[in-house]
Amino acid sequence: MALLCCAVFLLLCVFNSSSTTLDTDMDYGGVPLWINRLLGEPSVMSLHGRMDRAWFRANNPQTCPQQCDCPIQWPTALYCDRRGLADVPDRLPDRTQYLFLQGNNITSLSSSFLANATDLRWLILDHNQLQSDKLDQTALQNQTQLCYFFANHNHLTSVPSALPAGLKQLRLAHNQISSFSPGAFQNLHNLTLLLLQGNRLHTITNGDLKGLVSLSLLDLSGNSFLSVPKHLPPSVQQLYLSNNSFSVLDEDSFAGFLNLKYLRLSRCGLQSSGVHLEVFNLSSLVELDLSYNKLTTIPTVPTTLQYLYLEANEIQDFNVTSFCREVGPLSYSRMKILRLDGNKMAYQQLPSDWVYCLRVLESIYV
Numbered sequence: 001m002a003l004l005c006c007a008v009f010l011l012l013c014v015f016n017s018s019s020t021t022l023d024t025d026m027d028y029g030g031v032p033l034w035i036n037r038l039l040g041e042p043s044v045m046s047l048h049g050r051m052d053r054a055w056f057r058a059n060n061p062q063t064c065p066q067q068c069d070c071p072i073q074w075p076t077a078l079y080c081d082r083r084g085l086a087d088v089p090d091r092l093p094d095r096t097q098y099l100f101l102q103g104n105n106i107t108s109l110s111s112s113f114l115a116n117a118t119d120l121r122w123l124i125l126d127h128n129q130l131q132s133d134k135l136d137q138t139a140l141q142n143q144t145q146l147c148y149f150f151a152n153h154n155h156l157t158s159v160p161s162a163l164p165a166g167l168k169q170l171r172l173a174h175n176q177i178s179s180f181s182p183g184a185f186q187n188l189h190n191l192t193l194l195l196l197q198g199n200r201l202h203t204i205t206n207g208d209l210k211g212l213v214s215l216s217l218l219d220l221s222g223n224s225f226l227s228v229p230k231h232l233p234p235s236v237q238q239l240y241l242s243n244n245s246f247s248v249l250d251e252d253s254f255a256g257f258l259n260l261k262y263l264r265l266s267r268c269g270l271q272s273s274g275v276h277l278e279v280f281n282l283s284s285l286v287e288l289d290l291s292y293n294k295l296t297t298i299p300t301v302p303t304t305l306q307y308l309y310l311e312a313n314e315i316q317d318f319n320v321t322s323f324c325r326e327v328g329p330l331s332y333s334r335m336k337i338l339r340l341d342g343n344k345m346a347y348q349q350l351p352s353d354w355v356y357c358l359r360v361l362e363s364i365y366v
Helices: 002-015 053-059 137-141
Strands: 020-023 033-036 077-079 098-100 122-124 148-150 169-171 193-195 217-219 238-240 262-264 287-289 307-309 337-339 363-365
Touching: none
Parallel strands: 077 098, 098 122, 122 148, 148 169, 169 193, 193 217, 217 238, 238 262, 262 287, 287 307, 307 337, 337 363
Antiparallel strands: 020 033
16 A cells, blocks of 8 residues: 555656646647646646556546546546547536647537536647537637637638637647638737648738737748738737748838747748848847748848848858948847858858957857
């Protein structure tokens, strides 16, 4: 008996070893999921095959659906992932706040399945077969406590409407989304992260993203945009647009983004002839990714930029004025990492005065 107690104690220690952890083993749309143990948030690791279900069922006084695992240390979490389920288990315990349903064959979401669980905080449905016409809008609207809704890698064709106002993260990467339901975001004033990469979007009209006043990270990579979409929330600090097809970047392509810090434009087919020299000269920028394009010259970047990725382009010359308009005691680039490898130039081609401009550089790859 003492041996058994020790084993249980060790198991609890493993699951609760830190107050805040970062899950990098699973794909949640490309952005890792932070877990705050101080708030009682559970592990996002699958428990399938990791625990003795019979022992836990025998010693857990609370009811648990037969298809799921209900660990004692996280009484509000239900692990129903990777069970081959075609539907959400019925009669979910009313204590459920964290519902893991990823890796099943679920095609629909009905309000009746979630009728008992009205205090959901996380609903994770990644890697299922959800379809927009089988998604009961009231199933989500009634979840007034819902903060995270993940439905990456499904078959959705539009962003669901009637989403709960308290939502903080919406991850819909790698679906078949080509449009937004009218007013889908109008009440989502708390949403900070929106993942829509790997869909079929080609335009964003005025009003499509209305309501996203707190949005910080927006990922539109891998869609069908031919130009930088207008009408994006000005609050965005991280904008990811890689793997689209941009032939032209005008001077005002990113006008209005006063807080933009991270901009990704890799693999967009960019050519220097179509990129305005000043388009990236935004004082707020910290990181700029222009890798795997067809640029022949280094565009002008702000002196405050710290990370610039230009690898795998066709750049032949290094122009110091791209980084410093003038060089002096207080006028120099804050660049820390500069990647120029995979271009048409060698380290020996760098002008002798580049070190005075890039005086705080930590790493350069040529």
